[in-house]
Amino acid sequence: MRDSACGLGSGGQGGFSLLEVLVAFAIAGLALGVLFGGTSEALQSTAIATRYEEAVVRARSRLAAVGRDGTFVVGEQQGEDGGGFRWRTRIARVNVAPGSGQGRVPVLYSVSVAISWGEGGTVRSLQLDTSRVGFAARDGQ
Numbered sequence: 001m002r003d004s005a006c007g008l009g010s011g012g013q014g015g016f017s018l019l020e021v022l023v024a025f026a027i028a029g030l031a032l033g034v035l036f037g038g039t040s041e042a043l044q045s046t047a048i049a050t051r052y053e054e055a056v057v058r059a060r061s062r063l064a065a066v067g068r069d070g071t072f073v074v075g076e077q078q079g080e081d082g083g084g085f086r087w088r089t090r091i092a093r094v095n096v097a098p099g100s101g102q103g104r105v106p107v108l109y110s111v112s113v114a115i116s117w118g119e120g121g122t123v124r125s126l127q128l129d130t131s132r133v134g135f136a137a138r139d140g141q
Contacts, residue, residue: 048119052126055085055115059128062087062113072109072134081115088114094131104135 016024058081066072066089078088094108109132116125 048124051117051119051124054083055117055124055126056128058085058087059113059115059126062089062115063111063128063130066091066111066113067109067132067134070134072107072111072132074109083117085115085117088116090114107134108132109134 072091072093074091074093076088076090078086081087090110090112092110094110110129111132112127112129114125114127116123118124
């Protein structure tokens with residue numbers, strides 16, 4: 001009795017030929033290569049996004065500290081922030097509101113905080129900008 005359901009025909013042997021097995025391995029290898037490449041890119045993108053998120057937190061912290069005590073130092077300051085991050089803060093006076101000439105005068109300052117870091121041979125950076133109101137004493141008072 002012949003077992004035609006298992007692929008055993010008249011005089012034939014069951015199984016795959018060597019060529020069929022090699023083609024199957026080649027297809028599986030290509031599929032795994034694409035899968036691993038996509039996974040690798042996803043992990044790299046996640047690492048980059050994590051560094052950007054950390055840079056945003058650091059920049060917001062620096063921005064919150066500017067003028068906290070009511071003092072704005074016009075100019076540029078920079079330094080290391082740890083973890084491979086560098087920061088730069090720029091403060092510029094935008095205008096002075098017209099006043100009565102008495103006491104403190106509101107002043108608008110432009111504040112910019114930039115954070116940069118190196119990653120994989122590439123320097124990445126981000127910058128946060130805002131305006132803050134501070135007070136300056138009138139000249140001669």
